[in-house]
Amino acid sequence: MLGWGVEFLRAEMNRLLALLFHQGVLDEQFLQLQQLQDESSPNFVSEVITIYFHESEKLLRNLRLLLMERELSDYKKMEIHLNQMMGSSSSIGAKRVRNVCVAFRAASEQNNHAGCLRALELLEHEYCYLKNKLHELFQMEQQRALASVVRYPARHN
Template sequence: MQRQLANMKQSLFDQGYLDEQFIQLEELQDDANPNFVEEVVTLYYRDSARLIHNIDQAFIGAKKVKIECTQFREYCRTGNAEGCKKTFQQLKKEYATLKKKLEVYFQVARQAGPVEKACRPK
């Protein structure tokens, strides 16, 4: 069983899911707190899902960001680590892309001056 566990951990490292920080967490685990790493990981998923939910709730019309938030939250809820990782990377990408696009939009809006009425794009 120990060998199987070691192989699983090695696989997680080989696939890029874990790094040196995970080893550092394991080094903090001892007989007094034998489930330390599992508890930290559980808190990580709970807290990250909550934070993503907060981003989702602060929705400003960022459609692609909202879609990724919803998907990430679902992966966190089901414990799908691979889905979480992929979706989180996509969420960061969509967030950064939208931020850049809105910065340009507001720069042009300031130059254009006040708009009398909001209108929907066609």
């Protein structure tokens, strides 16, 4: 992959971003986040997303633990975790994750344990999809950055 041209990698990154926007995985907030990145902070987006993933893992674990309790009566605590997940997902442009959080919160407001379990399963699925795709995007970005610095001698056959 290192030998790929900078333009090819840029096109692949744009293709992946277009797919994620088309699928509704990301929204315009992600583009605004990208605009905050510059030469003085070249890894800004990946750093923000890494923090998001770290915090989201904790929130998902807490939600899972709350739902596994036999006598689930603390829907308010669940709503606090969901509001945090919704806010951080909104701030990075994770549209589908945010939308699942909204549905999850509605189920928790109704004290609907089965609905919460289904919503948690969907939330974990959407979160994993987002994480995998953004990881793929950041790998391409790293390769593009390397390819723009490293020059390969032309091969003569």
